[in-house]
Amino acid sequence: MTLTDAPSDGGNPFEDDDAILNQAIQALGRLEIGDGEGRGALEQVVDAYRRRLLARRRLLGVQGLVRLEINDLWEEIARQSAEIERTGEELEQTRKGLIQAEQMAVLGGMVAGVAHEVSTPMGVALTAASYLAEQTQALRRVVAEGRIRKTEFDDYLKVASEAADVIQANARRAAELMHGFKRMAADQTSSERRIFNLRHLLDEVLISLSPRLRQGGHRVSIGCAETIEVDSYPGALSQILTNLIMNSMQHGYDRGQSGVLQISVREIDPDQLELYYADDGKGVPIGHQKHIFDPFFTTRRNEGGTGLGLHIVSTIARNLLKGSVALEPLEKGTAFRVCFPRGQISS
Numbered sequence: 001m002t003l004t005d006a007p008s009d010g011g012n013p014f015e016d017d018d019a020i021l022n023q024a025i026q027a028l029g030r031l032e033i034g035d036g037e038g039r040g041a042l043e044q045v046v047d048a049y050r051r052r053l054l055a056r057r058r059l060l061g062v063q064g065l066v067r068l069e070i071n072d073l074w075e076e077i078a079r080q081s082a083e084i085e086r087t088g089e090e091l092e093q094t095r096k097g098l099i100q101a102e103q104m105a106v107l108g109g110m111v112a113g114v115a116h117e118v119s120t121p122m123g124v125a126l127t128a129a130s131y132l133a134e135q136t137q138a139l140r141r142v143v144a145e146g147r148i149r150k151t152e153f154d155d156y157l158k159v160a161s162e163a164a165d166v167i168q169a170n171a172r173r174a175a176e177l178m179h180g181f182k183r184m185a186a187d188q189t190s191s192e193r194r195i196f197n198l199r200h201l202l203d204e205v206l207i208s209l210s211p212r213l214r215q216g217g218h219r220v221s222i223g224c225a226e227t228i229e230v231d232s233y234p235g236a237l238s239q240i241l242t243n244l245i246m247n248s249m250q251h252g253y254d255r256g257q258s259g260v261l262q263i264s265v266r267e268i269d270p271d272q273l274e275l276y277y278a279d280d281g282k283g284v285p286i287g288h289q290k291h292i293f294d295p296f297f298t299t300r301r302n303e304g305g306t307g308l309g310l311h312i313v314s315t316i317a318r319n320l321l322k323g324s325v326a327l328e329p330l331e332k333g334t335a336f337r338v339c340f341p342r343g344q345i346s347s
């Protein structure tokens with residue numbers, strides 16, 4: 001990039017002036033000797049002209065140098081701007097990558113949570129099935145020995161039908177959990193919009209987090225009508241709730257301390273829903289409050305904090321749910337209010 005052109009080398013920009021000066025010097029030489037006064041005056045003029053010409057030459061040289069310097073500076077500025085732009089792009093890529101990693105971590109946490117939850121009914125069903133197998137084996141032996149009594153057979157029937165009930169109920173529970181999880185995982189990865197029951201979604205999120213909640217000794221209270229249907233992005237909502245709950249567990253309580261997490265849903269008007277979430281932990285210090293939604297703001301950098309959890313919450317609340325999220329004042333603990341439209345539900 002050039003601001004001004006550097007002086008062209010080669011051609012003499014003072015050619016005309018040099019010619020005039022030479023003519024004047026020659027004219028001076030041709031002057032009649034004796035005209036002392038006139039000659040002295042002319043010599044002075046020629047000398048002054050020569051000096052001015054010299055000064056202009058120097059000035060032109062300096063200008064040329066300055067122009068070269070300016071050109072160098074422009075090049076440096078252009079180089080640095082390109083560098084800043086590239087760094088900005090790299091930073092944006094890193095931010096996106098980290099957000100994806102954070103989302104995958106949430107999904108990973110859900111897998112672990114649901115796997116853990118499913119293991120309980122599966123374990124119960126397996127115990128009942130083993131017991132049934134044992135009892136059946138025993139009955140088979142008695143029948144083979146030909147000494148079966150009616151009361152024994154009745155007892156067996158009772159045990160068998162009880163075991164079948166237990167197996168059925170627990171297998172159904174496991175299937176429900178798996179079904180809920182499959183849908184939640186699909187919602188998470190596809191960001192698809194669909195009509196869903198809000199209370200069921202909240203329950204599913206809590207199931208996926210329940211091993212961690214139990215481990216920390218935290219209790220959760222949900223206030224949400226069973227009947228609220230929403231046409232929105234379930235993956236986005238479950239991610240928001242997951243991030244808020246994870247934050248409460250990570251930042252709200254000291255090790256060994258447990259709390260109560262409160263979730264309540266309210267219909268603000270026919271089209272708007274409000275999800276209020278609060279923990280009764282340490283709270284966010286006033287000085288941090290205006291920064292917590294900023295990307296990379298974390299008070300746990302050395303303990304694996306990325307500072308992206310709440311940034312993701314506010315981005316998806318705005319961009320996907322077309323709603324808002326705000327930190328709410330609370331005397332003890334941390335609270336958030338998430339507002340979002342219910343979508344087009346035909347009732």
Ligand SMILES: Nc1ncnc2c1ncn2[C@@H]1O[C@H](COP(=O)(O)OP(=O)(O)O)[C@@H](O)[C@H]1O
Pocket residue numbers: 247248249250251252279281282283284288292297298299300304305306307308309310311334
């Ligand atoms: N429930 C909470 N209680 C106390 N502090 C919180 C809570 N939620 C968030 N914070 C604060 O906000 C910061 C940003 O949270 P977040 O964006 O999820 O990043 P990270 O969890 O990786 O630190 C946290 O580092 C913490 O200081």
Ligand SMILES: [Mg+2]
Pocket residue numbers: 243246247307308309310
């Ligand atoms: Mg977080």
